[in-house]
Amino acid sequence: xxxxxxxxxxxxxxxxxxxxxxxxxxxxxxxxxxxxxxxxxxxxxxxxxxxxxxxxxxxxxxxxxxxxxxxxxxxxxxxxxxxxxxxxxxxxxxxxxxxxxxxxxxxxxxxxxxxxxxxxxxxxxxxxxxxxxxxxxxxxxxxxxxxxxxxxxxxxxxxxxxxxxxxx
Amino acid sequence: xxxxxxxxxxxxxxxxxxxxxxxxxxxxxxxxxxxxxxxxxxxxxxxxxxxxxxxxxxxxxxxxxxxxxxxxxxxxxxxxxxxxxxxxxxxxxxxxxxxxxxxxxxxxxxxxxxxxxxxxxxxxxxxxxxxxxxxxxxxxxxxxxxxxxxxxxxxxxxxxxxxxxxxxxxxxxxxxxxxxxxxxxxxxxxxxxxxxxxxxxxxxxxxxxxxxxxxxxxxxxxxxxxxxxxxxxxxxxxxxxxxx
Numbered sequence: 001x002x003x004x005x006x007x008x009x010x011x012x013x014x015x016x017x018x019x020x021x022x023x024x025x026x027x028x029x030x031x032x033x034x035x036x037x038x039x040x041x042x043x044x045x046x047x048x049x050x051x052x053x054x055x056x057x058x059x060x061x062x063x064x065x066x067x068x069x070x071x072x073x074x075x076x077x078x079x080x081x082x083x084x085x086x087x088x089x090x091x092x093x094x095x096x097x098x099x100x101x102x103x104x105x106x107x108x109x110x111x112x113x114x115x116x117x118x119x120x121x122x123x124x125x126x127x128x129x130x131x132x133x134x135x136x137x138x139x140x141x142x143x144x145x146x147x148x149x150x151x152x153x154x155x156x157x158x159x160x161x162x163x164x165x166x167x168x
Numbered sequence: 169x170x171x172x173x174x175x176x177x178x179x180x181x182x183x184x185x186x187x188x189x190x191x192x193x194x195x196x197x198x199x200x201x202x203x204x205x206x207x208x209x210x211x212x213x214x215x216x217x218x219x220x221x222x223x224x225x226x227x228x229x230x231x232x233x234x235x236x237x238x239x240x241x242x243x244x245x246x247x248x249x250x251x252x253x254x255x256x257x258x259x260x261x262x263x264x265x266x267x268x269x270x271x272x273x274x275x276x277x278x279x280x281x282x283x284x285x286x287x288x289x290x291x292x293x294x295x296x297x298x299x300x301x302x303x304x305x306x307x308x309x310x311x312x313x314x315x316x317x318x319x320x321x322x323x324x325x326x327x328x329x330x331x332x333x334x335x336x337x338x339x340x341x342x343x344x345x346x347x348x349x350x351x352x353x354x355x356x357x358x359x360x361x362x363x364x365x366x367x368x369x370x371x372x373x374x375x376x377x378x379x380x381x382x383x384x385x386x387x388x389x390x391x392x393x394x395x396x397x398x399x400x401x402x403x404x405x406x407x408x409x410x411x412x
Binding site (some may be wrong): 012013014015016017018019020021029030034037038041045049050100106107108144 | 310340351352353356364365372378382400
């Protein structure tokens with residue numbers, strides 16, 4: 001099928017150049033101003049969707065786990081907001097976060113994966129009194145501080161990280 | 169999990185000098201239809217050159233281009249000469265067209281004036297303008313770049329349609345071709361992706377499909393693997409300095 005050089009979708013040479021350029025580099029898959037949207041989206045994802053591959057017994061671990069309002073715990077956000085989340089599930093989320101941020105291959109930008117990583121560790125520390133990691137207090141403090149200082153972090157996330165830091 | 173179309177490493181077909189040589193053999197064997205992609209690639213850029221830079225009217229330009237393809241490509245030796253030509257194939261095509269046009273103008277002028285009279289000044293002027301050292305024509309180069317990228321986009325669209333993944337072509341276009349690139353949230357809403365992983369995979373796969381299509385389309389006139397890279401660099405250079 002012949003393509004007309006006057007095709008209306010080809011009128012801007014800058015955009016065409018961007019298209020050619022985009023084949024070369026995976027670093028800029030997402031713009032920093034999109035990290036917040038990606039992070040919020042990840043929190044809405046059902047745990048079974050992204051963690052099922054990490055643990056075949058995930059269904060059993062979720063069984064009977066409910067939010068204070070009676071809803072079953074279903075999503076990443078549910079788990080991280082739960083007043084007493086099971087440590088085993090938090091550990092799975094931490095592992096998912098570590099795998100998800102691989103540059104060039106990950107599900108999410110490394111920055112979003114790092115946020116999820118430190119948030120999960122922070123929830124385990126603050127809500128469960130449990131240390132999910134062998135990272136020392138100084139490194140954790142730096143990590144929590146980094147996460148809190150991201151402009152795209154929402155206030156609830158920042159508050160949780162502050163509480164976690166206080167528990168170090 | 170099943171592999172999405174185009175996902176994973178992009179394996180480029182190997183090229184030698186190359187598809188043009190294959191076209192030359194096809195033509196020698198009587199297969200004129202094989203030249204379809206080549207003619208499609210160059211009709212528009214040659215027309216742009218003749219009408220916008222050399223000010224031929226559209227009908228005359230089309231006549232010249234048809235005559236050129238018949239005389240120099242279909243029955244001539246342009247493809248055979250391409251193998252010895254060290255520069256870009258499109259440079260050879262443009263130079264061959266210029267020579268053809270001069271020849272045609274001379275022929276027509278001679279037919280009008282009879283054998284004894286001098287070459288008219290306008291034909292001499294055309295000869296001088298067209299016969300100088302091959303200088304790049306920005307009009308031709310930009311039209312060539314547009315044509316190539318149009319072919320690439322069409323190939324991506326076709327493949328996505330065949331694979332039932334029209335969303336991938338849509339992702340590519342709304343992220344890279346729209347006046348304002350679609351945001352992450354807009355991609356999620358428009359294409360119904362359920363997880364950031366799906367969105368990232370879609371964007372990566374779309375880009376990989378585009379990269380592969382670009383390579384395949386440019387391979388038509390590349391000397392070798394390195395030649396494709398050179399042509400990509402050409403595209404970026406042309407798009408960087410040419411403006412519609």
